[in-house]
Amino acid sequence: MLLTIRSLTKTFPGTRALDSVDFDLRAGEVHALLGENGAGKSTLIKCLTGAYQRDEGELTLDGAPISPQSTLEAQELGIGTVYQEVNLLPNLTVAENLTFGRQPTRFGMVDGRAMRRQAEEMLSGYGVDVDVRRDLGTYSVAIQQIVAIARAVTLSGKVLILDEPTASLDSREVAMLFDVVRSLREQGLGIIFISHFLDQVFEISDRVTVLRNGCRVATDDIAGLERLRLIEHMLGHELEDETREGRHAHVPSDPSERTLHFEGVGRRGLIEPFDLSVGRGEVIGLAGLLGSGRTESAEVLFGIKPTQTGTARDENGEIALRNPREAVAAGFGFAPEDRKTDGIVADLSVRENIALALQARRGWARPISRAEQNRLADHYIDRLDIRTSDAEKAVGDLSGGNQQKVVLARWLAMNPRFFILDEPTRGIDVGAHAEILRLIEEVTADGMSILVISSELDELVAVADRVIVVRDRRHVAQLTGAEVETDTIVRAIAAPDADSDEEAA
């Protein structure tokens, strides 16, 4: 056994985050760690990497007991970690990031050439084409992720912990990352893989351990494990949704009844001009690979990157969309993909975050009374099942899924007529995932129109009335009715574009 954990316990005031958890990791295996938000995955990892000190239990690495006091010590022992939000320095070059803390020196100065050579060596074998002299931040998250892995493997080299590495990658990038993970497995590393994407867990893992409420529920070989059983382990009850396959009748709105029209909106270098009409209570899916123009479409629609061409209008005439404020005034809402940087205001309370958009629309001179704010907060904490000790807790202290719910609550409180959701279920657990999809159905029944951007095609199929496919920064296809199926969407994304030449000409 490469790494063993025996009866690990960690308590925080009021919570038992881990309750005598056992865990084994063999050399040369990918061991998935699953559980809903709050199950104790992060705490377990933090105890392993020295970020937290355990209360009880034993850790052994290669048979020797270890007790890392800091992440640095864990790294030196051989335990490297790569987090969902890459914790490297985007403003330094790739080479500097890779050699950070142990740069080769020459006469006391950093030896740039040796550093580059080292960095290139570290990255060789990962099958990525990276200019190590460029800033890390200029590369995609997938490349940054691989750079982080290369650094962790070189520094540590026994145990690699991947904490939600695929959360913001598209399928091609995931495949690239998994190739890297497989080759590291062959080299004999023990890899702990944390993910919410069950497909990926089944694809890459050898074994899986499920945590729930701080306890280990099961450890199983992935071969022969049923997906449904796994989800039952995670949720602790039989999941109806998964079997029921919450199919949704794909009813696109009648084109003549669409009230919100975007005509030829676009922005050079971002997204080619496109038309979009939206009907009341309609859910439109936006599918495409990461970087294909999905988020960019949303940014144009919400005025974040103002459109250079085209117009938006409704039954009352033209709508100005030069900035988010005007979009909000027009009754639009936007829950961004990266909720940490673009969504939540971390130090403000749940209550204040929920009231924020409504308050912004009312203007500073008409404050929402404290009583009204409390009412709003309580209402949405209850309706969206936001798990927080109370409404005054800072949003930054909530888990990812709950932060997302707060962002959704902020917009629902404003009752937008057109709500854009960019990857609403990214990186959140199965339970919250289902709740958010249910919420979409609920609010559209009340007449709200929704545009959902998602990499998870199943999700689009589950909620969307029609699906628009984006490729290479163009809206290339629209699927309606029976066409809204995973296969068709994939084919539309992959299809060589027949009319691209005409349009380009």
Add this chain to the structure above:
Amino acid sequence: MPRVIQRVLPQLLTLAALMALVSVFFPDFLEITYSDGRLVGPVIDILKRGAPVALLAIGMTLVIATRGIDLSVGATMAICGACSAWAISAGYGLAGALGFAMLAGLAAGLWNGALVAVFGIQPIVATLILMTAGRGVAQLITEGRILTFNHEGLAFFGSGDILGVPMPTLIWVLLGVLVALLVRRTALGLLIEAIGINRRASTLAGINSRVLLIAVYMASGFCAAWAGIVATADIRGADANNSGLWLELDAILAVVIGGNSLLGGRFSIAASLLGAMIIQTIDTGILLAGFPSEFNLVIKAALVLVILVLQSPNLAPRFARIARRRRGTPAAGKLTTREAGE
């Protein structure tokens, strides 16, 4: 309002401790007498002398809450003081003097705000420009000399008093209360905190962060204008070289002693005002205690260091632990790390 008291408690305790300390060296420190229709005593003197820094701290608190900083307030003081002295000398009367000073302050704030919010220049650099240029502007207004005036009306704002309370004290208390009410009774406070914590997310939520930023720098300029009026009225003359010199640093210090984070977000104007009084108590206290004047700056620095170390967030859990051990109770109370998450 128990929440407000709780927020400013560390500052109140610090102030009380300092006053006790000064009383040790100067037993008559707390004595206040009423003579010639005015209150007299070291404490009254502190409340009066601390007016410029207190006024600057009001605006600075708002700027810092947006994750900015305003280095130009000292120079703005000089400009506004010069404007008021010039306006009086030029015969515009008291209203003209106050009006020109306030306009100059607002214009300075507009300049800073535009550089920060429209051109995206980092606040420390953007306001450095006016910090440097501002004294030059003030010298142009005073034509390079100390512009003295003889106008009882204007001088009243520096040395007069109402019901025994010095005018400068009334001005900072009044402005502080007005601004605090303005930001807390409207949604301004929340919106300012929001853009200070996460400007991008706030903009996406529909907040007009650009206008709000400009407004905050204008508020800072407005406060600096009143600080300039008080300073100029007090000496009955505008000294472009020395009016408000280095006071921007004292104002920033007051905000920091007030427990406001330089990283923006949550703010308390009351705490900043207490911070300004703490600084003035140190200044006055050192003089009263009779130390040779060459010790003043060193003692001030040492006291400020002690205050900031005691307030340090890194030390707070340690103090709590010591306190717990003393009491022999098991670990309870606030979690210092992020709560046990997933």
